[in-house]
Amino acid sequence: MRKSIATVSVSGSLAEKLDAIAAAGFDGVEIFENDLISSPLSPEEVRTRVADLGLTIDLYQPFRDFEAVPAEALADNLRRAERKFALMERLGAPMLLVCSNVSPDTVDDDELAAEHLRLLATRAAEHGIRIAYEALAWGRHVDEYLHSWRIVRMADHPNLGVCLDSFHILSRGSDPGGIEAIPGEKIFYLQLADAPRLAMDVLQWSRHYRCFPGQGDFDVAGLAEHALRAGYGGPLSLEVFNDIFRQASANRTARDAMRSLLLLEGGVPSAAGPTxxxxxxxxxxxxxxxxxxxxxxxxxxxxxxxxxxxxxxxxxxxxxxxxxxxxxxxxxxxxxxxxxxxxxxxxxxxxxxxxxxxxxxxxxxxxxxxxxxxxxxxxxxxxxxxxxxxxxxxxxxxxxxxxxxxxxxxxxxxxxxxxxxxxxxxxxxxxxxxxxxxxxxxxxxxxxxxxxxxxxxxxxxxxxxxxxxxxxxxxxxxxxxxxxxxxxxxxxxxxxxxxxxxxxxxxxxxxxxxxxxxxxxxxxxxxxxxxxxxxxxxxxxxxxxxxxxxxxxxxxxxxxxxxxxxxxxxxxxxxxx
The missing domain is CATH 3.10.180.10 (2,3-Dihydroxybiphenyl 1,2-Dioxygenase, domain 1)
Incomplete structure (x- = not known):
């Protein structure tokens, strides 16, 4: 399968990150918004550099606190979205990650959330962009992946699907077997991260202690297998927030990331281990x-x-x-x-x-x-x-x-x-x-x-x-x-x-x-x-x-x-x- 990684997973400037990711053999990248904002490269220059390195931009992320809000907030959110759609066209990014709302202004109303996401997907379609809706483990009202799928199903728009993130699913102890109930074509994106089991606030856990599959205690390979059985055909993508990785060599971290995906896929020839x-x-x-x-x-x-x-x-x-x-x-x-x-x-x-x-x-x-x-x-x-x-x-x-x-x-x-x-x-x-x-x-x-x-x-x-x-x-x-x-x-x-x-x-x-x-x-x-x-x-x-x-x-x-x-x-x- 194609292999991708979020730029937030490695250290350095955006240009250094892209070079390291390409050198490690990845096929694509997720562009993390902060990396682009702080880069001296224009969106067009980033697009050209990515293409020259033999990469594709698979996702732009994150877009926060959009759905299930009062009317005046929705108008402002749609204005923000239009600016991001224009930016993504310049980048050549085909998909936007939308996180479940964590704002105190959001209301607990699935029908309203579905209505707003349908409207967003309609606007996105005019720019040739798809929306991947992700349930954050600390979302105010939507914090579980099957809940996000119910809302996507209610919205019923071809340009709206779910993003499944192994950390958000496994850190909550949710059963990943339910992924197979989601049609493969509606799983727009799969993000993978492992983590050690820690007794702490899930937001802090996520922001500082994620690691690559095989380095922590989660069954990331099992979750990915559920997604593949459901019919998912997109890239295997790594999204890792880790304080140590942000200080380490980008080339070394990217190579380690690729090793984790090679092991997860299981395509490496087996050999008798040492005795x-x-x-x-x-x-x-x-x-x-x-x-x-x-x-x-x-x-x-x-x-x-x-x-x-x-x-x-x-x-x-x-x-x-x-x-x-x-x-x-x-x-x-x-x-x-x-x-x-x-x-x-x-x-x-x-x-x-x-x-x-x-x-x-x-x-x-x-x-x-x-x-x-x-x-x-x-x-x-x-x-x-x-x-x-x-x-x-x-x-x-x-x-x-x-x-x-x-x-x-x-x-x-x-x-x-x-x-x-x-x-x-x-x-x-x-x-x-x-x-x-x-x-x-x-x-x-x-x-x-x-x-x-x-x-x-x-x-x-x-x-x-x-x-x-x-x-x-x-x-x-x-x-x-x-x-x-x-x-x-x-x-x-x-x-x-x-x-x-x-x-x-x-x-x-x-x-x-x-x-x-x-x-x-x-x-x-x-x-x-x-x-x-x-x-x-x-x-x-x-x-x-x-x-x-x-x-x-x-x-x-x-x-x-x-x-x-x-x-x-x-x-x-x-x-x-």
Missing amino acids: GFAFAELAVPSPDRLAGLLAALGFARTGRHATKPVELWEQNQARILLNSAHEGTSLSALGLETLDPAGVVERAERLLAPVLPRHRGPGEAKLDAVAAPDGTELFFCRTAEPSWRADFTPERVPRGDITHLDHVALAQPRHHFDEAALFYRGVLGLHPHQSVELADPYGLVRSRAMSGPGHGVRMVLNIASVSAGDTSWQHVALASRDIMATARRLHGLTLPIPGNYYDDLEARHDLSANRLRTLRELGLLYDRDDRGEFLHLYTATFGRVFFEVVQRIGDYRGYGMVNSPVRLAVQHARPYA
Whole structure:
């Protein structure tokens, strides 16, 4: 289907917005009135620029507070409408969005509303323009989409139909199944937006927290499917009001918007998602800086890359690469096990992820990689076959307490959090869990966990809004089958947990005195859910990176986030090794 987006959804001047929208591959735009009013371009110049970019203008919006008003107000509203119709002819815009009235002057009279909208549609028809009537979720008398359809049906004019907006429908909890009762030819326009579920005024919710489909908690795809089954044949259009998007790069936001529609349509080729972590690669100025910690964790250096300054450290199925071609210490790349590396890369490329060029020496393994929104390089591989490990001439792998990589936590730039969630959901097939906010001594950390089928791949995305220094920490969580043995080997290399934590733990959980004493002595943290228990510890931080060691008992599926405020407080006090 054709894809469109409202100019209000991206940042910049109208000219910058149009350039970004075209570059992302959209077919059309909705021109938001404020963008035109503030533009130095005349309507004719906008029309020409849109056409030169290969776009169409699908809608001009919004026209407010028109219907069901006293006679003197109606006369003024019709005068306004005629001015807008003349403007739209200059723009080449074929449709005007009319929002349900929110003015205190409007009356609760469906017949009067239908009469006024019929009159407006008659005037619009003289200019070759159609009217799409939309029920705002905060409309004074018309706030539900089936109510707007009843009024449109009463008005009975060929140039009058409804505009369906997923936010206005789903934020009210309305059943979108009723859309299929509306004839497809009377659904003039479909606007799509997602949002996190928030307990707040719906107007503020709409104006500040909308996001692209797949980034929030609404079933936007299901609503669109109802519209298509009803016979809707217009564009899929995005209308998103979001404070973060208004500050971010227009090109990046437009590309993210297009990715959301590609995923919603479902036309991207499927591929087997990752089943586990092949490796985590750390950029380090010198491998020696982390060698002592890795050795204490039970890892051994099993190989050096034939042509690159990279060391391979292994223990069972846990693999860490140390790449010394860098200045700072950070988590720079992840290797992901998948049955179809080429298929995953093709899917990622179709979803607008940049494929990374990679220099290969003679005989070196072919590893395809794409860049995640935060710059992390994602490699797709099959370690079980002759593979990337052959580049390191690996030695015997030690068997110890650490078995594999349990999860990774990636710090996200503030403007890219929702983009990252959609990227990992779409490209890797991860399931997003509920966002949570964690207390930091100097602010808040927003966190969202994501996991794949069978929980073989787990990721945690974090953004920090704090006032004290750089807390864009990343970490690699290592699974241990005997965390107490691991903790004893790490004596002096882990974060010191305050005694008050264990006093509180004793109050919160009915643990034996011996177990509490052991946890306290070893600096272990504890959590439980209805499936099992969780023990974990943290190492000191090296650059931007620290390690977590975890042991899941039973079928515990969380991440011990209840303990994160304690970890953050200690890290602020002792940020680096």
